[in-house]
Amino acid sequence: MDVHNLTITDIKADLKDKKYSAVELTKAYLERIKTLEPKLNAFVTVTEEKALKDAKKADELLADGQDLPVLGIPMSIKDNFSTKYIETTASSKVLEHYRPPFNATVVQRLEDAGMVMVGKTNLDAFAHGSSTEASDFGTTKNPWNQECLAGGSSGGAAASIAADEAVAAIGSETAGSTRLPASWCGVVGLKPTYGRVSRYGVVAMGSSLDSPGPLTKTVEDTAQILQIIAGQDIHDGTTSSSEPKEYITLMKDKRRMTIGISKDYFQDVETEVAAKIEDALKILEKQGHTIKNIELFDPKYAIDVYTILQRSEVSSNLARLDGIRYGEDRTVFGEEAMRRVMLGTYVLSAGHYDAFYKKAQKVRTLIIENFAKAYETVDVIVGPSAPVPAMPLGSTEKNPMFGEVIDRLMEPSSIAGLCGINVPAGFSKDRLPIGLQVIGPQFAEDLILNLAYQFEQATLYWQQHPTL
Amino acid sequence: MYNTHMTKTKIDIDKIARLAQMTPSANLREKLEKQLEATVVHIEGLEKIDTSSVSGTNQVTNLSNVFRDDIVTPSLSQEDALMNSKKIYNGLFMVSAVLPDST
Numbered sequence: 207m208d209v210h211n212l213t214i215t216d217i218k219a220d221l222k223d224k225k226y227s228a229v230e231l232t233k234a235y236l237e238r239i240k241t242l243e244p245k246l247n248a249f250v251t252v253t254e255e256k257a258l259k260d261a262k263k264a265d266e267l268l269a270d271g272q273d274l275p276v277l278g279i280p281m282s283i284k285d286n287f288s289t290k291y292i293e294t295t296a297s298s299k300v301l302e303h304y305r306p307p308f309n310a311t312v313v314q315r316l317e318d319a320g321m322v323m324v325g326k327t328n329l330d331a332f333a334h335g336s337s338t339e340a341s342d343f344g345t346t347k348n349p350w351n352q353e354c355l356a357g358g359s360s361g362g363a364a365a366s367i368a369a370d371e372a373v374a375a376i377g378s379e380t381a382g383s384t385r386l387p388a389s390w391c392g393v394v395g396l397k398p399t400y401g402r403v404s405r406y407g408v409v410a411m412g413s414s415l416d417s418p419g420p421l422t423k424t425v426e427d428t429a430q431i432l433q434i435i436a437g438q439d440i441h442d443g444t445t446s447s448s449e450p451k452e453y454i455t456l457m458k459d460k461r462r463m464t465i466g467i468s469k470d471y472f473q474d475v476e477t478e479v480a481a482k483i484e485d486a487l488k489i490l491e492k493q494g495h496t497i498k499n500i501e502l503f504d505p506k507y508a509i510d511v512y513t514i515l516q517r518s519e520v521s522s523n524l525a526r527l528d529g530i531r532y533g534e535d536r537t538v539f540g541e542e543a544m545r546r547v548m549l550g551t552y553v554l555s556a557g558h559y560d561a562f563y564k565k566a567q568k569v570r571t572l573i574i575e576n577f578a579k580a581y582e583t584v585d586v587i588v589g590p591s592a593p594v595p596a597m598p599l600g601s602t603e604k605n606p607m608f609g610e611v612i613d614r615l616m617e618p619s620s621i622a623g624l625c626g627i628n629v630p631a632g633f634s635k636d637r638l639p640i641g642l643q644v645i646g647p648q649f650a651e652d653l654i655l656n657l658a659y660q661f662e663q664a665t666l667y668w669q670q671h672p673t674l
Numbered sequence: 675m676y677n678t679h680m681t682k683t684k685i686d687i688d689k690i691a692r693l694a695q696m697t698p699s700a701n702l703r704e705k706l707e708k709q710l711e712a713t714v715v716h717i718e719g720l721e722k723i724d725t726s727s728v729s730g731t732n733q734v735t736n737l738s739n740v741f742r743d744d745i746v747t748p749s750l751s752q753e754d755a756l757m758n759s760k761k762i763y764n765g766l767f768m769v770s771a772v773l774p775d776s777t
Contacts, residue, residue: 307754401735414732443740444733510717521694530767532758537697544696549710551694552685553717565720567730572723574731606709607716623734648735 207234209370210671214279214427217373221268221278228264228278232257232322235280239324239371242674245352247344248365250285251293252325260322267320275434277320282372284363285326286333287313287418288407296409297341298331299538300527310407311439312376312418319434324372327362331540332524333378333411335359336386336609339602340542347599348390349672350638354596357387358609363421364391368639369674374431375421380412381512381620382613384419388628389591389641392667394428394658395421397616399648400623401446403432404439410523412516413444415620423668425629425659429453432651448649456652457659462494465657466584468502471615475593482632482640483590489664490588495657498584503576507569508617509610514553514566515621521550545606574622577647586653587645589615591628595638619645629658630667639667683718685710 207226221228236254243249257280264278283289286296288306290313295301309317317323330340338346338361346361348354349369356365360377364387367375377384379397388395396419403418410416420431436450467487472480487497524547529535539547553562580587592612602608610617619626624645631642642661646654662668687707691698698706752765761768 304758307750307757399735401737414734440742444735444737446735446737507720507723510720513713513717514720525695530759530761530769531755536695539696541698541702544694544698544702545706545709548687548690548694548696548706549713552690552710552714555690555693561721562717564730565725566717567732568725568728569720569723570734571728571731572725574734575728607713 207231209234209238211669212373213424214276214373214430217279218277228261228268228322229258231278232261232280232324235324235372242369242371245674246347246349246365246369248327248346248356248362248369248371249282249325250295250297250328250343250362253292253323256292257322257324264320264322274320275430276316276374279321279374280324280372281316281321282325282327282363282366282375283313283323284329284360284375284377286329286378286409287376289313289323289326292326294326294409295343296332297329297343298540298543299342300533301409302534304532306407308407311404311441312435313407315435316376327360327366327375329362330359330542332409332520332543333359333380333383334520334542334546335602336382336612337602338362340540342540345599348596349674350392351596351636354598354638355390355601357390357596359383360395360421361387364388364393364395367391367393367421367423368672370671373422374427376418377421378408378416378418379620380415380516382609382616384421385591385616385626385628385641385643386613388421389643390596390639392630392639392641393421393423394425394630394668395419395628396428396432396651397620397626398432398436398651399625401444402450402625402649402651403435404442404445406439406441412519413523414519415516425457425655425662426454428627429457429655446649451652453652453655457655459656461656462496463585463653463657464496464498464583465490466498466500466580466587467589468500468587470502470504471589475590476595478634479590479592479594479640483588483642486631486642486661487588490657490661493660493664500580500584500587502580502587503573503618505614505618508573508621509614511566511569511573511621512617513610514562515570517546517550518554518563519550521547521554570621573618577619577622577624581647586657589643591615591641591643595634595636595640616643624648625651625654627654627658629662631665632667683711683714685714
């Protein structure tokens, strides 16, 4: 079975027409995972038994004439999302044998919507990283070139989509962790507005930043997943009470937008990447959108703000891992987790709290105000997702600020709690994907999905596949 | 973009490790000390930014005091709550002694 160009919409139609069964489809994806995993290491746990059980149930419901939004669709879930009675390791030895007694809200909603879960994907341990090199279970390789990184922390999720090991994936982003691997693996990745999607059951990293979101081949598939997982959750007091919009309908509106671009977002960006984004802007202009130069807060300051806020929240969140109720004791923490917790502890400690943490929170306010001002004159902001295409394996060694520097074009929008989407924008001369990001105001996922969809329809990069 | 010159700040790595309840090896301690000091140099760059006109943001969607009704609802069973612990006694989690042995 050729799974390369299958989207959620295609599969639902095929299942309805009985072209194949959900079990046959799932077996094809599981077979593909078995073949590719030695090369890619996208998965921590392949949930074969559960996947076949889910698929069998899907076939029974289909035979009964029932339908659900992702009935029978093979999906991968990042391993920092709690899955009931199934190992949830956050790619760390500390949680290697941990089986949550509950599902994360995102997982529960997808289960209720009929998903077939094929496995839990690899990440940097506790999502502390932008490469998966900090995973305690090995690095995920980029499907386009296995000498290169898939990016992170949702590297396994992005790789699983690029390699057609799943139709849709769930990842999470604190600052860049969905958009960066999506960019490096040539797939669509959405960071929703903070509070649009419940964090309940997601192993906490930065509680004021974490944003669960989908990774898929197409923008429409991403819109479909968002529709399922978005919305207020009684278990997460930071979720918004505003109703999710009709994302799929709004995505297909023929709107013309004013697109803001900032020269600071093209600073220190590789020539090839900048060139591809310039090409993309020409396509968008031809489609009738207006490009406007705007002044944005220099992303380089966002690195410092993000470093402080994230590491502070990490140090607080990982304090719960005491090995008493679950998990191993604290001697088993990897180096990256230790580094982050200790820096967080330092900046929160007496004598440093004002100079660092409180200062970072104030600069955060400036960043938020700066974006708000920009959005008075533009609808969305566009730029490269990453300054470079996928870097070689080993790039993070001896570089404790690797993630913060690579993610600098996404940190400002994450700090401000905005929404952002990566959409494929072409390839480098070495055939590595280059991604374009569209950043929208809070709760404007409809706008960024719309623009990304228009760009995707004009370029169709998603129909190209790595040779595996 | 990564600043590598030495900071005037000296980090007491043993104190931070104790506060953070982390146990890095002696070699790692030395490495972490240098790395943390280098990071501090970097983040000290924020001092340059004028923030006199703003207050800090810790909640980007302006939510506060989000409560639910005070009604008891089902929660985890005792079995589920205990299922991941290695140290259980009589249906309770076992913890290390809080007070030292006074004998």
